[in-house]
Every structure is written in C-alpha cells, then in structure tokens.
Amino acid sequence: MIKESPFKVLDDGIGGSGSDASQGNIDVAFKKINKNYADFLIWRIENMNIVALTRDQYGHFYDTESYIVYAASQYGHQSGVDSVTRDLKGKVIEYHIHFWLGTNTTPEKSGVAAYKTVELDGLLNSTSTQHREAQGNESDRFLSYFKNGMRIFKPAIIENGNKQLAKLYRVRGKCTPILSEMSNLSWDHFRSSDVFIVKAHQAIFVWVGRAASVEEKRHATTISQEMKEQHKIPNIVFIDDGYEKTINPDIQKQFSTYLPLEKRVVLPDNEAEHGEIPNSRNSLRLYKCSENNGKYRVAEVKGGPLYCTDLCSDDVFIIDQETYGIWVWVGKRATEKEKNEALRNARGFVKKKKYPSNTKVIRVVDGVEPIEFKILFKLWKTELPKGQSPKMPMLISKFDPITMEDRPKLAAETQLIDDGSGGMTLWRIKNTRIVEIPKERHGCFFSSDCYIALYSYQTAHHEKHLLYCWIGSNASQEEINITTAKLTEIDEELGQLGFQARIIQGRETAHFLQLFKGKLTVFRGRGIDFDETGKNLKNPxxxxxxxxxxxxxxxxxxxxxxxxxxxxxxxxxxxxxxxxxxxxxxxxxxxxxxxxxxxxxxxxxxxxxxxxxxxxxxxxxxxxxxxxxxxxxxDFDPRPPRLFFCNSSRKYEVQEILFFQQSDLLPENVMLLDTNDTLYIWIGKLSIREDQRLSIQTALRHLQKDPTDRDMNMTIIHIKQGREPPTFTGFFPKWDFKLWKYYRTFSKTRQEIEMKNTDQKIQNGQKHSTSGNSEFDHFEKYPVNILKEPNDRLPSRVNSLNKELHLTHDDFVSLFKMTYLEFEKLPKWKQQELKKRVGLF
CATH class of the missing domain: 3.40.20.10 (Severin)
Incomplete structure (x- = not known):
C-alpha cells in the first residue's frame, strides 16, 4: 500500500531553480575550479560573500560561521586537507560539496552557504553530491577529510581590553577527534567518555576521561603540546577522571581555581542512558517524490532491503534512515527544478518527520552515486559505457605462500593464503571430545557435525599456523559450544596462533576449499552414522x-x-x-x-x-x-572492504573509518574489517580483554544492523596484531610490518611530556596508578547522590548489588576512608557493614 503525504516546500535558504550558475554568472570565488582536476577547497561566508580559506586554516572552524567545502577526486579515492591538485584527465571524477553550519551560525549565513552550494553544483553540470553538515553530526566522509582532527572555536571574547585567558576545550571523536571550545569553564560539560583541556596562563590541564578512546587521548597530547609552544605555557598537567584529589596539593589548588573540585559532577557518556540506537534495517524506507501545484508530495514505496531497480531515472526518491541521515536521489531525467530543489525538499521532509535539526541530508545524482549511497542497497549494478565489459574475476594457477605474501592485493582479491600444500590435522567433535580423522577421509563432512582443522604451512621465513572450525548447518547448539571451546583450548595450547576462523556450512572461504583441493563434500546427517570410530572409509x-x-x-x-x-x-x-x-x-x-x-x-x-x-x-x-x-x-558491483572501530561499551556499536589505512589500526583497539564475504576481527596487542571477549557479539550486531539484510552466517576470522595473513593486509593501500615497532602508547607520550615540565611537582605525576584498579575503573561512574537513590531510580547501567563499583576513586576514598583495593581484601561481612554505614547497601 503506497501512503502519500503532502507538505508545503519549506524555504530555509536552500536551493532555488534560477541559480546564477545556470545562467553563466559564476561567483568569482569559484573561477579557479578546474572540473578535470582533483582539488580540495574551503570557503567561509563573510558579509554574505564567500571568502577562500588558506591551507593552514583548513580544519579550523568557528561555531558562529557557515562554510562550503569542495572535494573533487578520482572516484573511490580519498580527498582532504593533504590532497594535491592534479589533472584527472580520462578518469572518472566524483565531486562532493558540503556546506557546514556551526551551532551558532545565523540563518542568513546558512542560507548563503546553501544557495552557493547549488550555484557551484551548476558549474559542475549538476553532477555533484551535496551534503548538509551540522556541527556535531558530521558525515563520515566530511570527517575523513581531516585525518589529523578538526578544531571548532568560538569568537575571541575581549574582557577589560584582554582576550580571556582560561578556556575549556573538549576532545571527542573515535575516528576523527574534534577539538571544541566550550562556552564556559564548568563541570557541566564533562563526560567520562571525553578528554578536556583547560588552557590557563601558568599550565595546560589535560583531564582524561575514564572511557575516552586512545585516539582522543593521543589527539589531546598533540594539541596540548602545540598550545604550550604557541602560548609559551611552561607546564602540561594530566589529571585522571575520578583521581583529581591524588594530584599534588599545589597543582590541585591551581586546577580548582578554574574547576572547583567540590562542584565536580561528571556523568558517563550521554548515549549510555538513551537505550538502543535505532535499528537502521527496520528504519530504512524508500519514498517517491513529486510536485503538484506548489505542494510537494512524498509517497512511501517500500521498506528495506532496497535494490537499485527500486529507483527510476524519471523521478526523485528519498531514502529515510531516520537519525542516520536522509538521502535524496535525483534521476537523470528529472527536471532542472527538481535537481536544484532536491536538497531543500529533503530538509522539508526532515522537519515534517520531526527529526533533529542536525540530521544529515545528502543529495546524490543518478549515475554518479558515492559508495556510501550504494552500500545502502542489497545489490547495485553500475551501467558501463558502451563497449566496456565488466572486470572478470582473476583466475590464477600459482599461489604458493611466498607468491601470496609478495602479492597481498592478489591474496586479498582471491582470499587465498597459499595453495593448500601444507600439513593439516582434522578433528570431528564427538559428544564432548574430539576425534582425529584420518587423512584419507579429509574432505568428507556431514551437516550435523562440527570439525576443527589445524593447518600449517611454510613461508620464506618461518612456519605459520591457521585454525579453522567448520559448523554444519544442522549441528546442535551444544556441539557448536563445545567446538568453540575446543578451538580456544587448542589455540592456547599452541601458544595463540593469531588466526581463528569460524566457518558455517555453505559459506566456506576460498582458502578453506583449497585445503581440500576442490574435493570438499558435505553429506547430510551425522558422520558417526556411517563410521563410529572415524577410522573406516564408509560413506553414503x-x-x-x-x-x-x-x-x-x-x-x-x-x-x-x-x-x-x-x-x-x-x-x-x-x-x-x-x-x-x-x-x-x-x-x-x-x-x-x-x-x-x-x-x-x-x-x-x-x-x-x-x-x-x-x-x-x-x-x-x-x-x-x-x-x-x-x-x-x-554481474552486480562488488562491495568495497570497510573498516570499523569496535566499541563494545556502547552496546556493541561500530563506527566506520572511510578511506582507511594501516595507521588506523591502533594496538589499543579491536577493529572490524568487513570484506562482504568475510568479517575479520583484528585484535590489537594492547586492547582490553572485555573488547576482545565481546568482539564476536559486536561483529554479529554489525551484520544485524546493516540495512541490506546481511547473511548472519558469514565467515568470521579473528586475527591478532603482528600475525596478519596476506588475505587481510592486501585490503590496505600499503602495509608495513614494522609500523608498530616504535609505537608510542599514550602512557609513554604522557610520561615524556611530564618530564619536560619546568615544575618538579608536576614531573612526579599523580600519586596513583589506575592500572592496579583496572576492574574498578572499568565500571560507569556516577556522583554519590545519584547512587544513593532508591534502586528503582538508579541509572540502568548501575549494578544495584555493588553500587560502590560505580564510585570514582576520590569519592570511594572520601566515603570509605580507604582505597577500593584495600576494601576488596576485607571479608564480605565487613564490606556489607561498611556499605550500610555509608548508605550504599
């Protein structure tokens, strides 16, 4: 049933059918653009005109302003602040125009930015992808332009003839950290998931949130050092969330002049209490747009999953991802007016749906859709120019381990590690034990059984090992659990091999099939029905x-x-x-x-x-x-590999890193590489056990939330940092096995910074080590008054039986007159008595 809903076209300064560009009157600021060149340019709206920024200003924004960002690159390639202007003659070019609106910008400035975006699109023959970006909810593509982070400032405030000295900045963002200047110095801004910088006259204070990411911490160290040099500030002081009272009393006194510790209130991340983020599969909906007598009509066509055949080049369509963003697709044969007003009408749709005002809105054009749009569809087929045939899959005859290590891109494309000529031990799960299968029976599998394969092969330098488990489609949950446990047991016995693959019947990888030389046979039923011992050669x-x-x-x-x-x-x-x-x-x-x-x-x-x-x-x-x-x-388009940052603490959420490279893999993280047929879970050497333990749930959750109705049984491979096979490394533009040899952790960098301080008291650092309290520090922290509320009024993530775990270190010491480590050593009855005494029982 098609539902139709009319709404009046809303004029918020976006679009307009009679743009200057369509009549040849191009703004002088756009004259330098060469449509055949890769380029990256930014303009700011000043006095209703657009003014070009210099390169050294790129990535610096003011929240009272509006900006236009132009990115032209070879299709599928990265653009950004480091882009080099170059001729792309003969190559397919994609154009992206973003207008970025600061939180406190004026309607006049945002209107000019939106209008000039349409004018610039006219110069590009209406083939650009247009993005409306609002501060705090920028698209992944926009953030990818600023790999070294963004900085958002407020206009300088003059007090008594001097610029205000002490300022508070927040560092937030997992993939692209953003430094944002706060409106005032107050604990109200603080969250445990962020890092904050207080820039004062005598010191820079870096407050490190307990749940802040390693990227945010590292970004904060870089910025604090730059501030120190630029403003000739002698010292940088690091303060850990919940341990403010452990710092040197003199430094504590300095810090309290800006942020009084008696007024300290720091809550966990806002999102932690908001429940589930909308499921994009359920919320993905397609609408067809039409205009009649000034009324813009939007008719709902269907829900997801979507196919490219759902779109028609005569029309305009809206894809509604709710808070994930609104896409408006303009068919080739749509009218000029529809093309120019598509973005404005999509904004009208956002307001009609009562979505947040900072909801992302993107206009894409038929035939030049960016990859972020195509991956919303289950299947996408690009029309090739006449005479051009689609690229055929590569057939190779030589794929020994040395060849594949030397050619990782080939290994990634074919998913072959070697030719399968190494040694293999194969076991079948029988009840609660494993039975080895003789070599003559390798390749005869049964759909009600589970198997474990240990494969060993020799490279140019040393022997390597891979662990596979194969799960039959009719295997019992009990046997699947036993198989998983045995896989981990074997891995630990062999000193952790760094490669564990979970394969479900029907989703076998190329390399797994190669182990059986194209003879893998899956029979129905259980193997023991034909062979109780596993040693005879009986088959159906x-x-x-x-x-x-x-x-x-x-x-x-x-x-x-x-x-x-x-x-x-x-x-x-x-x-x-x-x-x-x-x-x-x-x-x-x-x-x-x-x-x-x-x-x-x-x-x-x-x-x-x-x-x-x-x-x-x-x-x-x-x-x-x-x-x-x-x-x-x-003959549908192959889906590109995608890299995600895993965050198990936020209900197993993932965040995509566009145009990823090896340097995005930080040892403190667990990452997810989605190659469409296989999910690789990359385990950094310094990642916490909790993230490692929950990685499989994070991966499955990622598949579940994908709007294209993904196969939940696809192969999942765990690999460890330093043990990456060429089938993984080949997906990265360049791979350097020595990249992490000189990796400096945040702790090491922090120590080096503190040693350079002129004040000896700061060099000694804080009088504690959070590492000893790692379990205690892992819990969400809340103010004492919240934890003393009745159990039915506690935040959902508080363990009502162990409220003391949700205190900060300082609050714990203040209440219990001892550290948590000391408390933990007490008998249970004594712990309960103390909890009653302080009102946390």
Missing part, C-alpha cells in the same frame, strides 16, 4: 550432489534432495547409486565446472548433458519433474 552409497565452483579454490559438493526437482541448469550434479555414477551438466554450466564435477565421481561414471540425458537417470530420481532453468547472472 546413494546420493545426489550439487557441485559448486570451477576451480580447486571455489569448488565443493553438497548433498541435495533425491529428486529431479533439485536439478538446476546453472550447475553440475553427481548421482551415485551403489557403484554407478552419473555426472549431469546443466546447459549453462562451463567446461571448468564440468571438469571439477568429474572429480566427485568414481572411475565408472556416465556424462549426461542437459537435453541429451537418459530416461534411466530420471527413473532413478523418481521421474522427471520441473526444475530451475533460468540463467543466473551475477
């Missing part, structure tokens, strides 16, 4: 197999129903009845597929071609029956 003697694949690294056989209706013109099948084999080849199967199919038949087999087959073949299957005869084409 009557079955019909469907053969998938055309190479040793893509081929497998799967048992299907014993009926002619299971046949398919796109595949080959092997029928066995006792000692007799038939190889049946569909009309659309290739010669390579047929050759691989023969490998699943015994020496005595008969080759049957569809249409020339025999009645006796069908008689064995119970007679002829209709089966699938349409040709299947898989």
């Amino acid at each position: 003697n009557q079955y019909l197999l469907r053969i998938h694949g055309s190479t040793t690294y893509s081929t497998k056989a799967e048992q299907v129903d014993w009926t002619a209706s299971a046949l398919d013109s796109n595949s080959c099948f092997v029928l066995r009845r006792g000692k007799k084999y038939y190889v049946w080849c569909g009309n659309y199967s290739t010669g390579d597929q047929r050759e691989m199919a023969k490998g699943f038949a015994g020496k005595d087999f008969e080759l049957l071609l569809e249409g020339k087959d025999k009645e006796e073949f069908y008689a064995l299957l119970g007679g002829r029956k209709p089966y699938f005869t349409q040709m299947i084409r898989n």
Whole structure:
C-alpha cells in the first residue's frame, strides 16, 4: 500500500531553480575550479560573500560561521586537507560539496552557504553530491577529510581590553577527534567518555576521561603540546577522571581555581542512558517524490532491503534512515527544478518527520552515486559505457605462500593464503571430545557435525599456523559450544596462533576449499552414522550432489534432495547409486565446472548433458519433474572492504573509518574489517580483554544492523596484531610490518611530556596508578547522590548489588576512608557493614 503525504516546500535558504550558475554568472570565488582536476577547497561566508580559506586554516572552524567545502577526486579515492591538485584527465571524477553550519551560525549565513552550494553544483553540470553538515553530526566522509582532527572555536571574547585567558576545550571523536571550545569553564560539560583541556596562563590541564578512546587521548597530547609552544605555557598537567584529589596539593589548588573540585559532577557518556540506537534495517524506507501545484508530495514505496531497480531515472526518491541521515536521489531525467530543489525538499521532509535539526541530508545524482549511497542497497549494478565489459574475476594457477605474501592485493582479491600444500590435522567433535580423522577421509563432512582443522604451512621465513572450525548447518547448539571451546583450548595450547576462523556450512572461504583441493563434500546427517570410530572409509552409497565452483579454490559438493526437482541448469550434479555414477551438466554450466564435477565421481561414471540425458537417470530420481532453468547472472558491483572501530561499551556499536589505512589500526583497539564475504576481527596487542571477549557479539550486531539484510552466517576470522595473513593486509593501500615497532602508547607520550615540565611537582605525576584498579575503573561512574537513590531510580547501567563499583576513586576514598583495593581484601561481612554505614547497601 503506497501512503502519500503532502507538505508545503519549506524555504530555509536552500536551493532555488534560477541559480546564477545556470545562467553563466559564476561567483568569482569559484573561477579557479578546474572540473578535470582533483582539488580540495574551503570557503567561509563573510558579509554574505564567500571568502577562500588558506591551507593552514583548513580544519579550523568557528561555531558562529557557515562554510562550503569542495572535494573533487578520482572516484573511490580519498580527498582532504593533504590532497594535491592534479589533472584527472580520462578518469572518472566524483565531486562532493558540503556546506557546514556551526551551532551558532545565523540563518542568513546558512542560507548563503546553501544557495552557493547549488550555484557551484551548476558549474559542475549538476553532477555533484551535496551534503548538509551540522556541527556535531558530521558525515563520515566530511570527517575523513581531516585525518589529523578538526578544531571548532568560538569568537575571541575581549574582557577589560584582554582576550580571556582560561578556556575549556573538549576532545571527542573515535575516528576523527574534534577539538571544541566550550562556552564556559564548568563541570557541566564533562563526560567520562571525553578528554578536556583547560588552557590557563601558568599550565595546560589535560583531564582524561575514564572511557575516552586512545585516539582522543593521543589527539589531546598533540594539541596540548602545540598550545604550550604557541602560548609559551611552561607546564602540561594530566589529571585522571575520578583521581583529581591524588594530584599534588599545589597543582590541585591551581586546577580548582578554574574547576572547583567540590562542584565536580561528571556523568558517563550521554548515549549510555538513551537505550538502543535505532535499528537502521527496520528504519530504512524508500519514498517517491513529486510536485503538484506548489505542494510537494512524498509517497512511501517500500521498506528495506532496497535494490537499485527500486529507483527510476524519471523521478526523485528519498531514502529515510531516520537519525542516520536522509538521502535524496535525483534521476537523470528529472527536471532542472527538481535537481536544484532536491536538497531543500529533503530538509522539508526532515522537519515534517520531526527529526533533529542536525540530521544529515545528502543529495546524490543518478549515475554518479558515492559508495556510501550504494552500500545502502542489497545489490547495485553500475551501467558501463558502451563497449566496456565488466572486470572478470582473476583466475590464477600459482599461489604458493611466498607468491601470496609478495602479492597481498592478489591474496586479498582471491582470499587465498597459499595453495593448500601444507600439513593439516582434522578433528570431528564427538559428544564432548574430539576425534582425529584420518587423512584419507579429509574432505568428507556431514551437516550435523562440527570439525576443527589445524593447518600449517611454510613461508620464506618461518612456519605459520591457521585454525579453522567448520559448523554444519544442522549441528546442535551444544556441539557448536563445545567446538568453540575446543578451538580456544587448542589455540592456547599452541601458544595463540593469531588466526581463528569460524566457518558455517555453505559459506566456506576460498582458502578453506583449497585445503581440500576442490574435493570438499558435505553429506547430510551425522558422520558417526556411517563410521563410529572415524577410522573406516564408509560413506553414503546413494546420493545426489550439487557441485559448486570451477576451480580447486571455489569448488565443493553438497548433498541435495533425491529428486529431479533439485536439478538446476546453472550447475553440475553427481548421482551415485551403489557403484554407478552419473555426472549431469546443466546447459549453462562451463567446461571448468564440468571438469571439477568429474572429480566427485568414481572411475565408472556416465556424462549426461542437459537435453541429451537418459530416461534411466530420471527413473532413478523418481521421474522427471520441473526444475530451475533460468540463467543466473551475477554481474552486480562488488562491495568495497570497510573498516570499523569496535566499541563494545556502547552496546556493541561500530563506527566506520572511510578511506582507511594501516595507521588506523591502533594496538589499543579491536577493529572490524568487513570484506562482504568475510568479517575479520583484528585484535590489537594492547586492547582490553572485555573488547576482545565481546568482539564476536559486536561483529554479529554489525551484520544485524546493516540495512541490506546481511547473511548472519558469514565467515568470521579473528586475527591478532603482528600475525596478519596476506588475505587481510592486501585490503590496505600499503602495509608495513614494522609500523608498530616504535609505537608510542599514550602512557609513554604522557610520561615524556611530564618530564619536560619546568615544575618538579608536576614531573612526579599523580600519586596513583589506575592500572592496579583496572576492574574498578572499568565500571560507569556516577556522583554519590545519584547512587544513593532508591534502586528503582538508579541509572540502568548501575549494578544495584555493588553500587560502590560505580564510585570514582576520590569519592570511594572520601566515603570509605580507604582505597577500593584495600576494601576488596576485607571479608564480605565487613564490606556489607561498611556499605550500610555509608548508605550504599
């Protein structure tokens, strides 16, 4: 049922059908743009005109202003502050125009920015992607331009003829940290998930939130050092969240003049109490737009998942991702007015839906859609120019381990680590133990069983090992749990190999198939039904197999129903009845597929071609029956690899890093590389155990929330820092195995900064080490008055039986007159008595 809702077009300064650009009157500021060049430019709105910023001002914004950002690059390539202007003749170019609106900008300035964006788009023949960016809710692409962070300031305040000296800044953001100047010096701004900088005359105070990310901490150290040099401030003081009273009394007194400790109130991250973030799969909806007598009508077409065939080039469509953002797609044959006013009408849609005013709004044009738009669709097909054929998958004959390590991009594309010629030990899970399977039976799997494979191979330098577990589609949950436990047990016994892959039947990776040289066969049922010991060579003697694949690294056989209706013109099948084999080849199967199919038949087999087959073949299957005869084409665009920062503390959320590189993999983090067929979970050496433990839930949650209805059973591979296979490293533009050799942690950098302070009291640092309280520090912290509330009024993340864990160190010492470590050593009855005494029982 199509629902239609009319609303009046809202004029907030966006768009307009009669732009100057369409009439050839281009603003002088845009004259230097060459449409054939990669370029990155920023302008600020001043006195209703646009003024170009110099390169050294890029990434610096004022919250009272509006800006236009222009990014032109080769399609799929990065742009940003470090971009070099260069000719892209002969290459596909994508143009992005962003207008960024500060929180305190005026409607006049935002109106000019929006209007000039349309004018600039006209200069580019209306082929740009236009983004409305609001401070605090910038798109991933916008943030990717500023890899070294953004800085947002307030206009300088003059007091008594001098600029105000003491200022408070917040550092927030996992992928691109943003420094924001606060309106005043107050504890009201503080959250445990951020880092704050107080710039004062005699010292720079860096307050480190307990739950702040390593990126935020590192960014804060860089900025504080720059401030120290620029303003000739002698000292940088680090203060840990909840440990303010452990610093030197003199320094504490200095800090309290700006932020009185008796007024300290620091809450966990706002989002922690807001419950679930909307599920983008459920909220993704497609609307068709039309205009009639000045009324803009929006008719709902469908919910997700979406396909590119849902769009029509004659029309304009809105894709509603709720708070994730609003996309408006303009068909090639839409009118000029529709193209120019699309963004304004999308803003009207945001207001009609009562979404937050800072909701991202992006206009994309038919034929030049950016990758962020395409990945909203389950399948996307790019129309190629006439005469140009799609790139065929690479077929390779030599893929020994040395070749693949030397050519990681090839390894990543094919997902092959080597040719499978190494050594393998294979076990089947039987009840609560594992039974080794003899080499002659390798490759005979059963759908109700689980298996573990340990594969070893030799590279140019040393021997490497991989651990795979294979889970049959009909395996019991109990056996799956046992398999997972045994996998971890074997890994620990072997000193943690750094590569663990979970494969579910039907989703086998290329390298896993290569281990069995294109002979992997999956029978129905349990293996012990045919072989109790695992040592005999019994197999079913009557079955019909469907053969998938055309190479040793893509081929497998799967048992299907014993009926002619299971046949398919796109595949080959092997029928066995006792000692007799038939190889049946569909009309659309290739010669390579047929050759691989023969490998699943015994020496005595008969080759049957569809249409020339025999009645006796069908008689064995119970007679002829209709089966699938349409040709299947898989010529859709391959989805690009995507890197995500994992954050288990926020209900297993992930945050994407566009145009990722190896340096985005920080040892303190757990990262997720999504290659569409496989999820790699990268475990940094310094990442916390909790993030490691919850990584699988984070990965599954990522799949669940994807709007394209992802396969929840896809392969998940855990790899550890320093043990990355070429199938992982090949997805990164450049890989340097020595990158982390001289990696300096935040603690090390902090120590070095403190040693350079002129004040000896600061050099000694704080009188505590948070590492000893790691478990205590891991809990969300709340003020004492909140924790003393009745249990039914406590925040949802507070453990009502152990409220003391949610105190800061300073509050704990103040209440209990001892540290948590001392409290922890007391008998339980004594702990309970103390908790009653302080009102936290």
